[in-house]
Amino acid sequence: MLDQLHDYRRIALEELAVVADAATLEAWYRAHLAPSGKATGWKRNIGKLPVAERKGFGQSVNEVTAELEKAFQLHKRRIDLLELEKRILAEATDVTLPARGVARGGHHPVTLALREVIGVFEQMGFVVYESPHVELDELNFELLNMPPDHPARDMQDTFYVDDDVVLRTHTSSGQVRAMRQLCPGPVRVILPGLCYRHENITPRSEIQFHQIEGLLVGPEVRLSDLKGVLLKFARALFGPNQAIRMRGSYFPFTEPSCEVDIRCTLCGGNGCRVCKQSGWLELLGAGLVHPVVLRNGGYDPTQVRGIAFGMGIERLVLLRHGIDDIRLIFQNDLRFLRQFA
Template identity: 55%
Template sequence: MLEQISELKAKALEELEASSSLIELDEWQNLYLSRKGQVKSLLKEIGKLEDPQDKKAAYGEINPLNKELERLLEERKESIQKAELDQQIASEREDTSLPGTTGGQGSMHPINTVLEEVCGIFERMGFQIWESPHVETDQNNFEMLNIPPHHPARDMQDTFYVSEDVVLRTHTSPGQVRAMRALAPEPIRVLLPGTVYRNEQITGRSEIQFNQVEGLAVGTNITMADLKGILEEFVHQFFGPDRRMVLRGSYFPFTEPSVEVDIDCNLCGGSGCGVCKKTGWLEILGAGVVHPKVLANGGYDPEIHSGFAFGLGIERMVMLRHGINDIRHFYSGNLRFLEQFD
């Protein structure tokens, strides 16, 4: 029996020494010191011994062993806890002598790249950038542009009203009136870039905010031919010298006559595909000769002065150039989308 006790002691001490985690210590405690553990079962064996001398000698060995194992368990537990804590502190400490990690380098958003490019093309043709407010009066946004109160464009569905007669501009056109009033009766060539706002359902084709670039030229003897000339120059510089352009009759309240401008579809070469809806042409912008009422509202005499205006959507330009089919990508903040334009 004494031999069994001595074997148990050797095995228990060896395994305790080998335990390196609190979980292993739990298992060890279960194996040796629990109610069904090996020490208890040995005690039961000793109780069955017949010789009182043997019994006494065995108890004399096993009782101190029981106490010693409990003490050693506590010691081991403390030392493992301390080691784990040290390790945690070491892992959290920063080595300030290490070289730093740099954040990724950002790049221009494709909308800004194209906005700058479009503005650059017209600036080289003599247009001057003119900034105008994003929050506009109802009068500048609509009435001055020949959009009367009953006009469907003023519908609450499409316009963000700040108050009864103040809106978030739904187009860059109110800047036309501001520029004309500031500069009349001098001839002007201004470019009005910026964000516009529409109270619309967000879909792959429409966003509640997007960017327009509007151009306005006013002077004497300015005709549709001048408009066509500068737009053709723009198309050739932006889309390439071989792209064809056509003007299609249209209607806008602030121009008369009004046109929509199409370029030939580069995907199908003009033979018709899904992107150009089988027409062979892609609409890129709206334009026209400035309506006499708008000229008068801006302080010009329609009998003497004439002008043209055009407005294009920057998102549409980026989509056409890069073959992007969902406008929501631009404002998604998705780096995988944006990194394509680095």
């Protein structure tokens, strides 16, 4: 009987030695050490022995059981480590894998153009002045030398919020605000932003568009400053050999007023479809600030003069990229916008 016990011990330990995973280990435990297992079974055999042998054999069974129990605990620790290692490997991140590309957005072409234009004027010492989009009729029209019955109001189809309040039709609405804030000091500001007009939406007109307005007021300011500033601006944007020309025009808030053209960027002045064979492209409107407007801003027109100019940003974008439909700018079609990213 004792020999059989030792054979059993050997076989059980051999079986345990080759167990390599938690499930098999669990099965081994149930087969041997659980209450219904073989090791426990040996204890039941003790009673079948002659009384004299019972004590000695019982001791041997206890020793074997204790040894198996100890071997099981040792092996279990080994298996636990193996299982942990397997899990770590399965969950691990391979840091040598190439990264997924990050989808990056881009700026809207109008934002890009605004930033570029603002940058050029900032180099000349202008600072950005923000004024409200919803504006008093007084600031949008009246103080700019356009009283209620003025025919020039018909040039701008206006969204009225009520009798006295409008959506600004041009960034010029900020001129008097800026002057009143900075008076009696000099003014050198640019006023960028959205403007609104009650227009039909066509390839050439939109109900919203961006303008950038420039205003320079001081005792030494004269018309030649206007030409200098605008020539520098045109050359910064369209190249060092760019030429401009000034043509007489009419705006209620400047006197004299002019339209400023740049030499056609496509044909270099020889005449093409875009410049309608004239060799020139319309860029902006400008002039000396009207004395009435200066007075409304708090200045004495006999002591100071001012220059003002205003241009459409969308028009710049269309010109520079050869786009012939302004509606594309506001449709937010990603196929269009991605070309500028």
